[in-house]
Amino acid sequence: MRFIDEYRDADRARALAARIAALCEPGRHYKFMEVCGGHTHTIYKHGLEDYLPESVQLVHGPGCPVCVIPMGRVDDAIAIARHPDVILTSFGDMMRVPGSHGSFLDAKAAGADIRMVYSPLDALKLARRNPDRRVVFMAVGFETTAPSTAVTVLRAAAEGVRNFSVFCNHVTIIPAIKAILDSPDLRLDGFLGPGHVSTVIGCRPYEFIARDYGRPLVVAGFEPLDVLQAVHMLLVQLAEGRAEVDNQYTRVVPWNGNPRALQAINQVMELRPHFEWRGLGFISHSALRLRDAYADFDAERIFQVPGVRVADPKSCQCGEVLKGVLRPWECKVFGTACTPENPIGTCMVSSEGACAAYYNFGRFTRRRTKEATHA
Amino acid sequence: MRFIDEYRDADRARALAARIAALCEPGRHYKFMEVCGGHTHTIYKHGLEDYLPESVQLVHGPGCPVCVIPMGRVDDAIAIARHPDVILTSFGDMMRVPGSHGSFLDAKAAGADIRMVYSPLDALKLARRNPDRRVVFMAVGFETTAPSTAVTVLRAAAEGVRNFSVFCNHVTIIPAIKAILDSPDLRLDGFLGPGHVSTVIGCRPYEFIARDYGRPLVVAGFEPLDVLQAVHMLLVQLAEGRAEVDNQYTRVVPWNGNPRALQAINQVMELRPHFEWRGLGFISHSALRLRDAYADFDAERIFQVPGVRVADPKSCQCGEVLKGVLRPWECKVFGTACTPENPIGTCMVSSEGACAAYYNFGRFTRRRTKEATHA
């Protein structure tokens, strides 16, 4: 596939790997956080760590939109779905995320009408086709996804579709990165910036990271060569003593992002004063809600969701994993009590969640798998 | 079973048969009409004709409530059932009665929600349990059944059940008998009166038959000995030159009927100016409808049924069979194009219909079956 296969080439990967190895100072350990779960997925799916020297460690960040949804919001969504006339729609990733009394899949089995959609526009279409039902779209995602929700609400408003609403859980990436940077227990040497979020917000919003925290950030694409190249670019900056925002993913990410997308978000949504992130607690100005002008499309107001805060399970260490403090396998329940088939934490659900990605794809160390496959 | 088994005793039947045979004048042919389909059913189900001499012929009358429903009313009921929020309820017998575009069973297969009930009270219960649906009871039947519909409407009114209504097709037996008596093409020697209708109306309403038409009528029970005895009683009257109303079924039928039942009918229903009977055409004052006071429970008004008159299929001779002019097997399509599995006419549907009863149970002549079973 064009713009995909070229960036999965093993020969180029080997060359880049040699460059990377050459750039690493002996004895020095490098810790880079890939902010975005998409990168985490790529890293394990393609076995990318096989190309990295032991001294380069990729740390998984909070950029998995499903992983950061707190239990209370899942419970709220299920409470909405329990209305007999409601069809709750959501992306497939959400279906198995545990709430305090089970996931969407469990609620569906218990009688709620919950359906997967590929696009928020499909939810709107469902509303048009079922005029006697109320269709609620469970909106999750960072700035990549928020514009599509915003455009859908605008469409619904323009068409006067009265039985469509959005349960808005969109979050913003910058406050999360800032929370990580401010956390005392983590030392990072640089960031892989989220490629697709950046198509919307561009590269400028990251500048504070270089400026205020002295850390380089390279916006990276999602094919394995993209990630390797971005690592290389980070190492070059470090080698040269620089800390700047750079863009590896120039074919997709314009430096200034997508002004129409930003405008759509801004028209329909506003920042919440604060929002709870799973494992990270409340972060101010870190999430979006619908503006008063679109109150008719705001499921949160229509259904008066209870909004109860639910404590995470005691054994859950997702917060530490999301902050990059713990590596997935260091969580006490990883792979035993918490598995993709019976997840305790959110990170074990989405294929972008660090625990799921590591469990599903990466569960064997580089050394062991190298023995097995290169023998 | 008490009050049943005693009246199915073969020894007593033989004795009665001998008496009946003895009463028949040689060379004379006796033609009695059993007005009620229940009798028709009994006659064939128990092989009662085996006990009757060839000279006594039982002619089937119009007293099968399902058989007399015209196609247009079936179509109307299906039109009601097509409303997505309607549950149409009806007795099992109605399910296969052909309308002009299929039966209830076909409409159900095509998506209508049509359910069998044992009692109109069960339909009311269904309405209580499904407050978001409109439950319509397809009421059919003679005076035996009309009181139960009336009581059910009174209950619904008393309880304020707003989503229950009745599509009233109740008919009255006397005008039908009168239509038979007035029809030029039939010579009858007497009538077996409908036992269960008479529990409600009593025996007096038949007196005009004896008085004005000079024909005896004996109200008869539904066990085979009841019918045989009633035949005997008719023959005795004829032998003695009498034409009176007599009651064989004294254990169940009071001479004056059931005043509470009559009162219930009268409170809720009134006579229609005229009503179409399948095969018999319009007969005035032959059917009941809800009074204005109960308009809220009248499906005919709520749903504004089209009320189109539909001509019977050309091949259908149900009218002749209902009037006793044709014996079932004399209909051109009997047993070939018209069978219980693919009925053309209504008489082939209900187990009280003359054609169905004859086809299902009586299809072989007395002589042939006697050869087969007594050999």
Added chain:
Amino acid sequence: MCLGIPGEIVELLPGRADLATVEIAGVRRAVNIGLLGTGGPGGVQVGDWVLVHVGFAMSKIDQDEAAATLKLLKGMGEAYTDELDALAGSDIT
């Protein structure tokens, strides 16, 4: 449709004046007895037999009349047997 079947009233349902449990060969159903009532000559009580039609008791079964009908039928049967015997005893056959 006009199907009626005799059943015995085994219980008047407490708190529901118009409902009774009727038993037919071991089969029980709640039946509406409002068309008969529980007082007066037509009224029913436990032990009475009634004719049940579409969930309603339509008529109280008069057990004396039932017995009388059966007796009459029996009488005919015996008379018939007597006649047969007489016939058999004659010289004609």
Added chain:
Amino acid sequence: MCLGIPGEIVELLPGRADLATVEIAGVRRAVNIGLLGTGGPGGVQVGDWVLVHVGFAMSKIDQDEAAATLKLLKGMGEAYTDELDALAGSDIT
């Protein structure tokens, strides 16, 4: 969730300014292009490649930049091969 995939615009849907058909390896879907538009520098037309996310075109793929990145990577590979050759040609191994 942040899954985006490159596809080629093969048709602008007539009468729907914000809809286009995008093809990815023979797979076609209608995609909302309202966030890019059809005019101006960011606007798209048939033959353009876009990044598709949850049914929306989020970004036009800059084919020159893509080529440049690949060229850079290729250069690194060749340089790497040269180095390897050089290494192989040296006496050290």
Added chain:
Amino acid sequence: MITEEQVLERIRRTRARRPRLRDERITLAHGAGGKATQSLVESLFVAAFRNPALERLDDGAVLDLPAAASGTSGPARAASGPSGETGAACADEMSDAASTALGDETVLADGTVNPAPMSRAGEPGSPTVFADDPAATARMSDAMATAGPRLAFTTDSYVVSPLFFPGGDIGDLAVNGTVNDLAVCGARPLYLSAGFILEEGFEVADLQRIIASMAAAAQRAGVQIVTGDTKVVGRGKADGCYITTAGVGLLDRPITLDAATVRPGDAVLVSGPIGEHGVTIMLARGELDIEADLTSDTAPLNGLTEALLNATAGVRVLRDATRGGVATVLNEIAQASQTAIVVDEAAVPIRPVVAGACELLGIDPLYVACEGRFVAIVDGAHADKALTVLQTHPLGRDAAIIGHVHDDPPSLVLGRTAFGGTRVIDTLVGDPLPRIC
């Protein structure tokens, strides 16, 4: 003017025609086991799949396997596609089939798809012989000396509602029903498969109960459930749980159970009181508000059929009287054998409570399903012996001779009523009943 006799002849001819399906849509009647089911099966299934085993429309198919040990390890003729002739139902075409299985021909419809079908299995081989078996009758060696083993193979889907009912549940029903279809073929049931279609949201505890019932029923019947499958469909796309079982049994006795062999003078037996299962289900639904002390008759009949077949060689045919009841089974037999079956209605064992419920609801117990009763047609000379054997067995205690076979009127079932009259007892039309199996 046409006479009644002429009309009857016209009807006879109409009935003799293969039933034609005229419906545009499936209705509940098509699943009730009566005339609508027959027309569906004959017009669609038999017409399309056409092969001798299927065309018999018996409880199960009787199949000849190639004699594996003989070395002629090619597929039976069955493998030659739908036009093959090996399959024969309930053994009637056994000798044909046996010689086919012995033949060297290994016709494969599509040589490209199935090349060299037997190149490794070794050929030729010596036909198996019965030399060491002096006790074998001539008929037996005819049938068995030359053939591979005969199997009975059957399937039924179970969609009963409610899933749990007095005396059983869908689980033991699904085991017993398939065991019984094998048993009435004269086979020894050995192995069952079970396919589950579960509705999203179905309670695992209920599934566990059902499975425990199946295990217990399998143990009771002496069969093993050796393979299975599970599918889950969305909410509202099923009714909790449907189960389809298939069964394989071994026909290791040299007998021929075939409705076509029934002849005048034979006796008609039922193995126990009828209609209990169907009435139990009807009442268990609760919709009729009728209560009665009644349990389903579901039971495995292979022990009882074994006992009967061991005791007498006079058994012509066995049928379990499920959907459509005894009446429908008897009609199938009368039609297959062109005989008249006359039922003495007073002799039909029916529990009073079943009779009472049927009176109340206006249905005829002869049409009500049993799940643990069979009808046996037995040579009149063996009838008393057969009855005694059945009555000795716990599941046949109330067995009875309920009628006899006559020659006229052909293909009809007549009832001699308790009242002393005579009536026709036709195949079930429509469906007075809820889903019973």
Added chain:
Amino acid sequence: MITEEQVLERIRRTRARRPRLRDERITLAHGAGGKATQSLVESLFVAAFRNPALERLDDGAVLDLPAAASGTSGPARAASGPSGETGAACADEMSDAASTALGDETVLADGTVNPAPMSRAGEPGSPTVFADDPAATARMSDAMATAGPRLAFTTDSYVVSPLFFPGGDIGDLAVNGTVNDLAVCGARPLYLSAGFILEEGFEVADLQRIIASMAAAAQRAGVQIVTGDTKVVGRGKADGCYITTAGVGLLDRPITLDAATVRPGDAVLVSGPIGEHGVTIMLARGELDIEADLTSDTAPLNGLTEALLNATAGVRVLRDATRGGVATVLNEIAQASQTAIVVDEAAVPIRPVVAGACELLGIDPLYVACEGRFVAIVDGAHADKALTVLQTHPLGRDAAIIGHVHDDPPSLVLGRTAFGGTRVIDTLVGDPLPRIC
């Protein structure tokens, strides 16, 4: 602090435990063919029905029948109830089972219910021998000279939505799927049963189309549909039409297909491009508004397996890659054989349009169902021969060697990615897909 190695060991132990069912209700995941299905099957079905044939959880059960012609016509041990041992899956316990079938013991669990089980069938008899077959290998005569025929028996329920899709419909799926389960047992499919569950209102014309497909598929596969059943459920209690087929096949070649025999050095083959069926179904639903020129791969594989088994004795095990896809099949094999299977992802044949749809939807083609592809594990020395044979057959034109078997890490499947990295390929979790079969 715990090391990564220790964690992996902990996970290995957790995974080695029998999966436990924790759910209170059935969800769609239980029908998806992945881990939830496994835990349901193992916790409920296997636990309750327990017998060796079932416990293998193979595509079909392999069963030893008593050698009918030998005169020891008692039931196989299977008839002794769930504790019997005759059933063995895919032949691995064949010799055990064979001697059991030969033994004179005819243990019946319940003597009362099954009295005198063999009194008429004649005993004793001479065991069948292979005397005339000089070509038979020693292994072969071991296996076959002493036993009755071996059968494969399998079932699947089909609930695919939509019923009609590009390249097929539920009808040919139901035939091919069961034919394939028999074929991958190494059996020659002979007979099928078909149980229909129809929704009230289903169009007869659609049913007719489905039945015509079944007939055509049966003809193509050379099998006969010999018995069937039809149930109708009320509107809203099904989704038009569900079909459950069961199949009986003959195992007449003396081979042992068993996942447990897979060993390091073996090669992993697939018979064609993967994922076409699953993606076709997903798109056919129309909900995704995605269009692609793609048809289901549904096909009968018995011709292809015959060709392969005739050509080489090196086949260890065959599996059709249906629900759960190639990934799940490989995991089952890795676990049964305690080996590591390493897949060369670049070698896996995938049509571009399938790859494109999977990228767009974010799913992995290795988990997408095929209905006309199998995975074969073949002795490394025979791999090229096997590949050539497959590629010669029209249904195997695009067959490929996609990986090899290693010894470490045991019970795991690893992917060597096209990119040159390595990843774990675990069993399917959850269900990204609509009902596909």
